[in-house]
Amino acid sequence: xxxxxxxxxxxxxxxxxxxxxxxxxxxxxxxxxxxxxxxxxxxxxxxxxxxxxxxxxxxxxxxxxxxxxxxxxxxxxxxxxxxxxxxxxxxxxxxxxxxxxxxxxxxxxxxxxxxxxxxxxxxxxxxxxxxxxxxxxxxxxxxxxxxxxxxxxxxxxxxxxxxxxxxxxxxxxxxxxxxxxxxxxxxxxxxxx
Numbered sequence: 001x002x003x004x005x006x007x008x009x010x011x012x013x014x015x016x017x018x019x020x021x022x023x024x025x026x027x028x029x030x031x032x033x034x035x036x037x038x039x040x041x042x043x044x045x046x047x048x049x050x051x052x053x054x055x056x057x058x059x060x061x062x063x064x065x066x067x068x069x070x071x072x073x074x075x076x077x078x079x080x081x082x083x084x085x086x087x088x089x090x091x092x093x094x095x096x097x098x099x100x101x102x103x104x105x106x107x108x109x110x111x112x113x114x115x116x117x118x119x120x121x122x123x124x125x126x127x128x129x130x131x132x133x134x135x136x137x138x139x140x141x142x143x144x145x146x147x148x149x150x151x152x153x154x155x156x157x158x159x160x161x162x163x164x165x166x167x168x169x170x171x172x173x174x175x176x177x178x179x180x181x182x183x184x185x186x187x188x189x190x191x192x193x
Contacts, residue, residue: 043188061085091128136164
């Protein structure tokens, strides 16, 4: 009887501990922190656009732009863009645009993130020979790709095609809608988080 008590005092706690060990092995560790999928980026870009005025001239404009990208998650974001194209215009013509809209990321491979976007907003042209200037409502579909250099830095390249509705809008003149389009390269810095 004495031996049975000794075994019971020794074996039962070991058996009980062994029975609970798979339960402890399935426990999940509480994460130390959560990473938000939202992020805010600011950047600058160089643009080289076909001016679309004079009609079929092949004239190209160059300039700079600034943009802000707000990513809601890894697939959807919004872009706000201001572009200034003062260089290379025909007889002093210049173009500017202020656009905003959604950006959708397609995939992510090896640091590359291709995307499509559709921006809308206001565009402005300063016509040649100091004729005057005009503002138009613009639709601007585009596509590009980002490449992540580090946690805080991204470079990107994209193509954008703008449709300036009701342009040029001169009385008794042919109505050849202005469609500036071209390439942009830029760099952005992550502000948040």
